[in-house]
Amino acid sequence: MLKSLIAAQGGDQCLRKYKGHSGLIMTLRAVMDNRFVSGSTDGNLILWSSETDEPIAINEQIHEGTVYAIEALGHNNSFVSGGDDCKIRVWKDLEVVQAMNGHE
Numbered sequence: 001m002l003k004s005l006i007a008a009q010g011g012d013q014c015l016r017k018y019k020g021h022s023g024l025i026m027t028l029r030a031v032m033d034n035r036f037v038s039g040s041t042d043g044n045l046i047l048w049s050s051e052t053d054e055p056i057a058i059n060e061q062i063h064e065g066t067v068y069a070i071e072a073l074g075h076n077n078s079f080v081s082g083g084d085d086c087k088i089r090v091w092k093d094l095e096v097v098q099a100m101n102g103h104e
Contacts, residue, residue, distance in 0.1 A: 016053045020046045029070040031079045039067025045081060047094050057094050063087065 023041030030036045034050045043061040065084025072079045078092045090098040 016050075018048055018053055018055075020044075020048075020055045020058060023066070026066055026068055027070045029072055029079065031070070031072045032077045037070050037079060037081075039063075039070050039081060039083070041066045043067060043083065045070070045091075045094075059094065062089065062096070 018038075021038065021040040021042055021044060023043075025038050025040050027039040028036060031047075035056065036048050036050065038046050038048065040046075043063045043065055045059045045062050045067060046055045047057040049056055063081065063083030063085050067081055067083045069082040070079055073090075076092070078090065078097075080088055080090050082088045086101070088100045089096050090100070
């Protein structure tokens with residue numbers, strides 16, 4: 001598992017290295033044009049741009065424990081995340097619009 005992400009283009013050419021998580025990165029998903037979200041054992045979600053190596057936004061400890069899943073919902077800047085806390089959160093533009101309980 002990784003604590004940083006590396007963007008490469010063919011062979012060994014490193015284009016960009018993304019650093020921001022204090023825990024191991026467990027999930028990564030493209031969620032909108034030129035942007036992707038990573039989730040980690042630190043409970044954080046980080047929104048990144050493929051055009052820069054700095055985080056666009058960090059939502060700290062949005063899940064209690066590890067973030068295991070991120071899935072894009074269409075093309076409207078929405079996605080869902082799931083983690084150790086047995087909760088699913090629905091996001092729009094990196095703001096929680098709904099939190100769902102039910103998994104144990």
